[in-house]
Amino acid sequence: MMPSWDTLKLLADPTRLRLIQLLRREELSVAELQELLDMGQSRISSHLALLRQGGLLTDRKEGKKTFYSLSEDIGATTERLIDASYEAAKGEPEFAEDAKNLERVLDRRRRASEEYFNQVAGRLGRNYCPGRSWEAIGHFLLHLTPRIKIADLGAGEGVLSQLLAQRAEAVYCIDNSPRMVEVGTELAAKNGIDNLYYKLGDIETVPLEDNSVELALLSQALHHAEKPSRAIAEAYRILKPGGRLVILDLKEHQFEKAHELYADRWLGFSENTLYHWLKETGFGGVQVNVVSREEQDPFFETIMASGEKPV
Numbered sequence: 001m002m003p004s005w006d007t008l009k010l011l012a013d014p015t016r017l018r019l020i021q022l023l024r025r026e027e028l029s030v031a032e033l034q035e036l037l038d039m040g041q042s043r044i045s046s047h048l049a050l051l052r053q054g055g056l057l058t059d060r061k062e063g064k065k066t067f068y069s070l071s072e073d074i075g076a077t078t079e080r081l082i083d084a085s086y087e088a089a090k091g092e093p094e095f096a097e098d099a100k101n102l103e104r105v106l107d108r109r110r111r112a113s114e115e116y117f118n119q120v121a122g123r124l125g126r127n128y129c130p131g132r133s134w135e136a137i138g139h140f141l142l143h144l145t146p147r148i149k150i151a152d153l154g155a156g157e158g159v160l161s162q163l164l165a166q167r168a169e170a171v172y173c174i175d176n177s178p179r180m181v182e183v184g185t186e187l188a189a190k191n192g193i194d195n196l197y198y199k200l201g202d203i204e205t206v207p208l209e210d211n212s213v214e215l216a217l218l219s220q221a222l223h224h225a226e227k228p229s230r231a232i233a234e235a236y237r238i239l240k241p242g243g244r245l246v247i248l249d250l251k252e253h254q255f256e257k258a259h260e261l262y263a264d265r266w267l268g269f270s271e272n273t274l275y276h277w278l279k280e281t282g283f284g285g286v287q288v289n290v291v292s293r294e295e296q297d298p299f300f301e302t303i304m305a306s307g308e309k310p311v
C-alpha cells in the first residue's frame with residue numbers, strides 16, 4: 001500500500017471519493033459508473049486507474065466488460081482514512097444522489113430475466129416474419145385489457161384510448177386543448193364508443209376524484225408539463241391502491257428544435273430522473289427501461305417507466 005498521505009491525496013478528489021463509496025457497496029462496471037455519476041468514460045476510467053494504482057481498487061474482466069470493487073487488502077489504516085474522508089463529506093448532496101442511482105441500477109440487475117425478454121422484444125420486427133407486425137400485436141394485446149377504469153392523461157385526440165375503451169370499463173381522456181377534446185368527443189360519438197369520456201383539464205391538476213381509476217397513462221405527454229413531478233403526483237392521487245402508472249416518453253436528448261417544432265417543454269428525461277420521481281411520489285415496483293431507439297437523426301430514444309400505488 002502507498003503511504004497514508006498519498007492515500008489522502010487520492011481521497012481528496014470528490015469524484016474519487018464518490019467512486020470509493022459506490023464500490024464499497026457493490027462491484028460495478030465502468031458503464032454502470034458512467035450512468036451513476038453521469039460522467040464520460042474517459043474521466044471515470046482515469047479516476048479508476050489512479051485508485052487502482054493506489055491499491056484501493058481491484059478489477060476483473062468479464063467478456064468485454066471490466067468490473068471494479070474495493071480491494072480486500074486495503075488494511076485497517078486505509079479503511080479508517082476512507083471512513084474519515086466520507087464522514088467529513090457525507091453531507092454533500094452528490095452522495096445521496098449516488099445512493100438513489102445505485103438502488104435503481106441494482107434493482108435493474110435483479111430483473112435479469114426481464115432484461116433478457118426486453119432484448120428479445122427490441123429485435124421484434126427487425127427481421128421479416130409472416131403475419132407478425134406491431135399493428136397485429138397491438139390489436140392482440142388490446143383483447144387482454146381488463147374491465148377497469150383508465151385515465152389517459154394528456155390524451156390529445158385519444159387514439160390509444162379509443163382502442164382501450166373497446167375492452168375497458170371506462171376511459172377518461174384528459175387534455176388541456178379545447179379543440180382536442182372537441183375532436184376526440186366527435187370521434188368517440190362517430191365510432192359509437194359510449195364509455196369514453198373527454199374532459200378538459202391539465203395533467204398537473206387532473207379533473208378526476210381521488211382513488212378513481214386502476215390505470216393511469218402518460219404517453220408522450222410528460223415532456224409538455226410545466227412541472228412533470230406534479231403530473232406524476234396527480235396520477236398517484238387518482239389511482240386506486242394497487243393501481244398502476246405507465247409512462248412513455250422521450251429519453252433526454254439535445255434536439256433543441258423540438259421546443260419549436262413540437263411545443264416540447266422538456267427535452268426528454270433521464271432514466272434516473274423518472275425513477276426518482278416515481279419513487280419519491282410513493283410508487284413501488286418502479287421500472288424504467290429504454291424500449292425503442294430510432295435509427296435516423298436525431299436518434300430519439302423512448303423510455304417506458306411504470307410503478308404501482310401501494311395497497
